[in-house]
Amino acid sequence: MPELHSTVDNSSSSTTNRDATVKRSRSSQDTNVDVLNEGREPKKMRTPANELNETSVYSANSLGGLPVEILAFEVRNSSRSRPIHLLCLPALSDLHRFRAERFMAPIVHFNTFSTYSEELRRGADSVESLQGAYWDARLSTRFNGHPVYEFGICTAEGSLAQTIEHRSPFLRQEFELIRDDPWAIINRCAGTDDMPHGVDTIPSQSSLAVQGPLSYYLLETGKKWKRECSLSVNPASWMTDKIKELNNIETHAAIYKTWDENEREDNLFLRRQSRLVAHLKSLGWEPELSLMSEDGYEDLFDIPQIYDACCNELTDTVLISMGPDLNVLMSESRVLRLQADRRVFLENRLPILSKVAKECAAQYSLYTPTPSAADLFKVQLVRDLIDDTSLEPFTSAHLDPLRVNYAQISHEWRTQMEGKLISLIKSACGTTYNFDESSVLRLATTIFSCKTCRSDHLRYPNVLAHYHGIPYEPYISAEKALDELERRSLSHHTRSTIWNDENGIYFNKDRMRAMADILEQFGFDPAVTTSEEMDAADPIFECVSCNSLIKGRCVLRWNILDEHRIAHDRQLLPGLGSVCNYELLTGEDEIVARRCIDSDNGRIKEECGATLNEHVWKEHGIAEPGDSDILISPTAMTNNQSRMWPPRKINYLVSRK
Structure with missing residues (x-):
């Protein structure tokens, strides 16, 4: 029979390989787990x-x-x-x-x-x-x-x-x-x-x-x-x-x-x-350790500072010196655990809130501003319902108090948002612009812009529907508060955020001045003319300076005139001159130009890909839908300028002079 022999020549000879990375000095009275458990x-x-x-x-x-x-x-x-x-x-x-x-x-x-x-x-x-x-x-x-x-x-x-x-x-x-x-x-x-x-x-x-x-x-x-x-x-x-x-x-x-x-x-x-x-428990972290999940426990020991400590000689002196750092690490670990618990809690309830918010908003006109699910989450009544842990399993019926009070909540939210928009106008213009607060938001010259997407023609009420999604982070660092977790969870599960929570929307006074000049040029009073009145009139303009023998005539709706003029003034587009020459179209030119602009805004149902006329017939039984049957969403990006053929004839004799 083959014989055996012991290889435990020097106890811990094999276990001390990991200890070679860091050598710590220790006093003779230190308790050392390497010695106590040797062999x-x-x-x-x-x-x-x-x-x-x-x-x-x-x-x-x-x-x-x-x-x-x-x-x-x-x-x-x-x-x-x-x-x-x-x-x-x-x-x-x-x-x-x-x-x-x-x-x-x-x-x-x-x-x-x-x-x-x-x-x-x-x-x-x-x-x-x-x-x-x-x-x-x-x-x-x-x-x-x-x-x-x-x-x-x-x-x-x-x-x-x-x-x-x-x-x-x-x-x-x-x-x-x-x-x-x-x-x-x-x-x-x-x-x-x-x-x-x-x-x-x-x-x-x-x-x-x-x-x-x-x-x-x-x-x-x-x-x-x-x-x-x-x-x-x-x-x-x-x-x-x-x-x-x-x-x-x-x-x-x-x-x-x-x-x-x-x-x-x-x-x-x-x-x-x-x-x-055991040392963490002696520091008072035993309750937190008992609440940790298996993954959280593994993550704790994956922290470089803790992992390195376990890879090297661990004595009483070392543990005592690590005390302050361990308290910080455990505090961060507790925040991460609370975030994980909150994340799971919200992902089960926010989709239900989103569904109820859309259900309530459907009772109003498409162009009536209503709060998003994220805005509703800020309302104390709604937040209390969402955070009530006794409501398990959470269902749509638990949000019936929101349905009952939605009209009042929506009105209060709209009043609050209008006040914020007026504050943006005041902060941009100061005392140089005197206006009536009760009507200023509806003026054709009141234009807001967004820093995030560089959208420069946001008007009331559509501006209240403008928002940007936030990248979803399944694991948020401990430095970020629970508020950030809620914000990102709302964006991910409800496709909405609290309105202007990143302060990206601002009042654009340059566009206000440009639009005021254009309205005066064509006989409109910028102090009283509203966006609704301009939309109802729907005048079509042509930028004669942009006429092209290759592309045709440049035709535009009124709400983009200021943006096009600024592009000329700043020469933002290749081939644009510094002069912007507008003409108001009438007769056959106006009819053809309006058709060209409308054709560039084809109406396709986003969910199924069918044309809206087909969708309205199959789903709603309307054979010939009118303008009141198919409306453009307030959040839709529309193209309000187009090219019309044939181009204008160029009088070279006049152009040479």
């Missing part, structure tokens, strides 16, 4: 070896040693667990100066003295404590009912060897202290000074070895192999099979050694996590 078994405990069936163990061992390594991890002692596992190293590298090629049996080094030697180095004075440490270590090497060889060889150097010899008399009853060539002792143990013939060709690769200053040699395996080889029909074939078996063991042992190192590293990390969690 513990991995977190996932397996069935102890003594509970396994011996027959299955023997069968597994005869298959090349693969299950042996797995089993070896399970060997432990009840008082002091010392996990051991198999490692097959080539060529007795640490004894190369001896005649390895003459040695018939593989040498198996067991570091069973790691616990014992630790007690010696720590200066234990009690023989009983040393003896207990030794026997704890020795018991951990018993495997499958086979004790270690009753007479072994303990090698040590320098002061440690003297300590063993002088302070541990009981050890001499079990081991012989070597002062000469170890090979002589090995030969004496085997009862011969010469290696037997016929097996001396077993290559050194079949040797099992481990590094370490304290070790003993077990010859039981060598005797067994010698016996098996002598009884085999073909010794050469037996040796080939044995080498193959040991090579398999070596290969698999390396795999399990890596696994063991990773397990120890991971479990050390988990122990540090547990200690850090």
Whole structure:
């Protein structure tokens, strides 16, 4: 049976690899999780070896040693667990100066003295404590009912060897202290000074070895192999099979050694996590930790500062120094948790609010300003209904109070918004513009603009329907308040925002002046002429300066005249001159120009792609819809200028003069 040896030479040797990144100084009284849990078994405990069936163990061992390594991890002692596992190293590298090629049996080094030697180095004075440490270590090497060889060889150097010899008399009853060539002792143990013939060709690769200053040699395996080889029909074939078996063991042992190192590293990390969690609880964060979801808990330990702390030596001093930072991190984590809870809460209720808001707004004319779902959410009555956690499951019926009070809510909102628009006019013009607050919003010269989309011809009441969506962020940083989460959730789930919440809409006094000049030019009084009156008259104009032999005549509706003139004045479009020359069209030219402009605003139903005439017939039974049946949405982008063919004839004689 392949033999085993311990690789726990220096406890935590594998677990300290992660610690190499940062070295922290600590006082001797610091409690260190790395020391307290040194040499513990991995977190996932397996069935102890003594509970396994011996027959299955023997069968597994005869298959090349693969299950042996797995089993070896399970060997432990009840008082002091010392996990051991198999490692097959080539060529007795640490004894190369001896005649390895003459040695018939593989040498198996067991570091069973790691616990014992630790007690010696720590200066234990009690023989009983040393003896207990030794026997704890020795018991951990018993495997499958086979004790270690009753007479072994303990090698040590320098002061440690003297300590063993002088302070541990009981050890001499079990081991012989070597002062000469170890090979002589090995030969004496085997009862011969010469290696037997016929097996001396077993290559050194079949040797099992481990590094370490304290070790003993077990010859039981060598005797067994010698016996098996002598009884085999073909010794050469037996040796080939044995080498193959040991090579398999070596290969698999390396795999399990890596696994063991990773397990120890991971479990050390988990122990540090547990200690850090205990420290967080001592700081008063236990309620918050209990409310964390599994994802939130993982996110907490993914924070670089906390992750790095768990990757390095974690002592009381380190934890105390981290206290202020941990409080900040936990505060941010709490905000993120509250945001996540609020996000889920809103995504279940806001779509219902949006549906009810559209239902209520449908009772009014399309051009009557009504509050959006986002504006309704600001109303205390509505907010109380949405935030009432007792209303589960939340349904449309829970918003019946909104339906009942919608008329009053809508009127109050409209009055408030009109006041904001008047404030925008006052802030833009100051005392230079005197106007009647009761009628100024309806004047043809009252024009608002939007900084976000650069729309420059927003008029009342359409300006109150103008809004921009906000990019939805499923995870908002802790620096942003819950108000920001609500704002983005409203935009995402209701397709609306609180009106002008980003202050992008402003009164455009330059366009007001340009429109006033144009109205005066064609006989309209800018002080009293309203947008409704201009829409009813629907005059069509032509910019003679933009006439093109290639594109045709440039025709426009009244509400875009100011924008076109400013484009001329600032030469914003290629080919535009600085002079804008308007003419009011009449007769056949007016009729044809109006048709050209209307044709550029084709009416297609947005949801299904059908023309609106087709939709009105199929869905509403109206065969010939009129202008009152199909209306342009206040939020629609319309094109109020077009080109009309043929172009004006150019009098070159006049143009040359």
